[in-house]
Amino acid sequence: MRIVIATCSVDYTGRLTAHLPLATRVLMVKADGSVLVHSDGGSYKPLNWMTPPCTLTESDPSPEQREAGVQAVWTVRSSKSDDRLIVSLHEVLGEHSYELGVDPGLVKDGVEAHLQKLLAEQIGVLGDGHSLVRREYPTAIGPVDILARADTGHVAVEIKRRGDIDGVEQLTRYLDLLNRDPLLAPVAGVFAAQEIKPQARVLATDRGSGAWCSTTTRCAGSTTSTPGCSERKSMVQAVRGRVITPEQEIPDGGVCWEGDRLTWVGAVADAPADVAAELATVPAAPDTSLLPGLVDIHNHGGGGASIPAVEDTVEALQAVTEHRRHGTTRMLASLVTAAPEVLLARAAVLADLADAGEIEGIHSEGPFLAESRCGAQDPTFLIDGDPSLVEQLAATARGHLATMTVAPEVHGADAALDALVEAGALPSIGHTDAASETTRAAVERLTARLAGSGRRVTVTHLFNGMRPLHHRDPGPIPVLLAAARRGEIVLELIADGVHVHPELVRDIIATVGAENVALVTDAMAAAGMADGEYRLGSLDVRVAEGVARLAHGGSIAGGTAHLIDVVRITASGGVPLVDAVRSASLTPAEVLRSRRGGSTPFGALRAGYRADIVVVDSDLQVQRVIRDGQDVARGR
Template identity: 45%
Template sequence: MTAPRTLIAGRILTGSMGLDQGLLVIDGGRITYAGPENEYARQMPADIHRLAPDTMVLPGLVDLHCHGGFGTDFPSAGQEAARNAIGCLHRSGTTTLLASLVTASREDLLRAVSSFSALAAEGLIAGIHLEGPFLSRDRCGAQNPEWIRDPDLDLADELISAARGTVRTMTYAPELPRAAELVDLLISRGVVPSIGHTDADAVTTRHFLLRAHRQMSNADAGADSSAGTGAGGVRTGTVTHLFNGMPPIHHRSPGPVPACLQAAAAGKAVIELIADDTHLDPGIVSAVFDLVGAGNIALVTDSMAAAGLADGTYALGPSTVQVHDGVARLSTNGAIAGGTATMLDVLQRTVAAGVAAQDAVRAASATPARILGLSGEVGELRPGLRADLITVTTGFQLQAVMRSGAWLEPLHPRTP
């Protein structure tokens, strides 16, 4: 039997469209119409979903950097616990996500990528993000320095192969030996290289961002591929949680941050921002949007097991984390250890920081979808795309969630 059509009428807001009297038509899990209600030619059914005046529909949110949530730590979780947490994240409005893994032993990483590749095959996640292990020990943050190492091409290739094509991004430090060879390997295997947890200077950072941009552009020449596409339609590398895990700007020693901003402003990199009011001051978030534009920013959570839950003691890989007033810190040294906000929280706080709602939505949906090569599937509300959407109040409080055309029971996380 053919599933009945679903029609949603009311305010629509995406990264490219704002309609006060819009209409979405969903058939077979796909959007078949998205536009003004008065231009829809077919007869309206009696059971149309009409949104309240203070409610709007957005694309489902896309998170490139997520270590878990709702009590589950992805790096150490079994499949069932991970599956349950992913379901909670979907119900909180994050309908597409990568499972992020922290630096660990070879054996633990191989186990984790194999496990999460199966969940990717089920369509529960869009793939895997490897945050390490080829990082700077001086900028390790909450990463375990015991397992940080210089780039090992055999290990990188082994992890990518064990993940059966589901590793989408890898964070690396460009100043390390053989980093250039690592970038070459990642790009050749379809993995987006992401600079982060780095002590690199500005020259090194700029060189590696431009190298990734050039090589990814060349790899796409003559090919029909949108993976990693930047705002101008050109593939780019990314920057893992800009400002965090790297030296601050100094006027005589600028470090990596200005080079990342320059590359992003030129459409040659996409930068992650953890806009949760803990990792970044709201003024910094607003300034970066003004400097580089929403098409070159991916809002992320960097969430860990405590996301969506109350304060307490949680895990991040092998480390113990204490959460107080919504801030997660390592028990050993007090370093910030991931985020506790959901993507919808991050979106709301970005708008509260002064970013235009349409720009914030774009950075939480369309831009990260392009990095994943999923612009033809998710991240917008237009005909042909998968029917992933959320309805929220004008204050960005969650009302309803749809994924692949099916309504999910919305989950309202407890946040500080």
């Protein structure tokens, strides 16, 4: 391990361009070749990094660099792509190297140890007739987590928090060894984890040697068995802390779930006997809060991936994962204005992601928008309302077109809005320069069309991309506020401290109610990334000090925050935490569920809802994310 403390600037080029200006930072070079750039803040996450396989070359600066004060240059090149990390060192303040040796690995003291204990105590979940032989059964290549006796032989259980290929390989080695012992053979295998990767499930199936996949909550992420994968009984799990429900804060509360559903939520003191017994095994956590999984209905990307530019589901999932590991367990994937053929191609990719349950649907922001209020939308591709394009987009999305932003004054807007309603999508009013009369007529018409359906029109980021309020020319804003107060529509607010002032957010929620406001990120590719150069659709974007603006024109070009950051800023601005959380979870969840009928509800800590939980500390920093009852990996 090599640690260098230096004044340096850092540039990343390749799949994205990012720049860290001159500052004092910690540079870490690990034995595996990885290079990480850390600051004194930001918790565990580096500002930038390059993962192996990669090569580090140290060189002298060019004459121009030397004149600028650079003393040395590190160039880190990825072996799999054209990505490069360039560190320009101006002054080295300290340097140390250490031989750390072989790391023994993680000692099981958390989830894995807890799961092992639970399985040992409830060995019957493996099936009738099973009995425990012992935990940590010794072998020549290491201990097996659990060895059990069955009517037909023995069962070896390997337990992981996240089940990947390495875990299957490890279980296979144990089985090969144990089946050589005539006193134990035949020995079958159970691979138990809270989450099992698809590749691991395929490998276990392919081995066909008694190894099969199981999770403590549900089988390999599916509610049905698959070949080579045996489903086991679920076990109740629980967390404790200050519980935030849509109605109240519960100071010492508990949340229990089994499989992918919440089974009990309430005060620990009020828990029934069976729940109390489960909660007694979980330490009290007075400095921890339990929130429902957050729901973002306006999100263009993150983690370096731009949803309007995705060409495959892997790239799109990169953005989804960036937000999911920060507590956004459900989201819409948002497109921007583009040529029709581009919109259709992107919708086809995102429909696959929605079919897989990774996103809740698709939001198309445009192309039927007002040019004078297009903001970071490319005016080249703005067109009049076209119901045939709506129909094509809805068909390509295969039922996953959830919302579409339309300016009601655009020619043909009424026909496009009607086509959206017919397609089962929700119209969203936005990027509009409409007069109050035009806005009122559109709201009244759409409200009448949706009456009795439980569906509500939304408003795309109120105030942003919209004619401002004036006492002699009110425009759309007061009409939309009045409709929200009546419960007819839901207002999006980008409450990130950049798009809308926190005091205005507080007053809007106090005026119309948290049940009528959906907090959103409007995030783009730079969310979770360093400042630098990015793209939003067809336009260049420059991010400086966390604010994204068009490189040409300077308009704000989306957000760079995660939804938990929006909740934190909203709460610090004076909105009660219960209301801030509701506007980032249940309200947007109800918008989505209104068009999906009887699907399992999500967005609140209520029994029967999906087991989506975000565990945060006293500063609302995410500590753990659970989606569908399974832990979400938080590393990048």
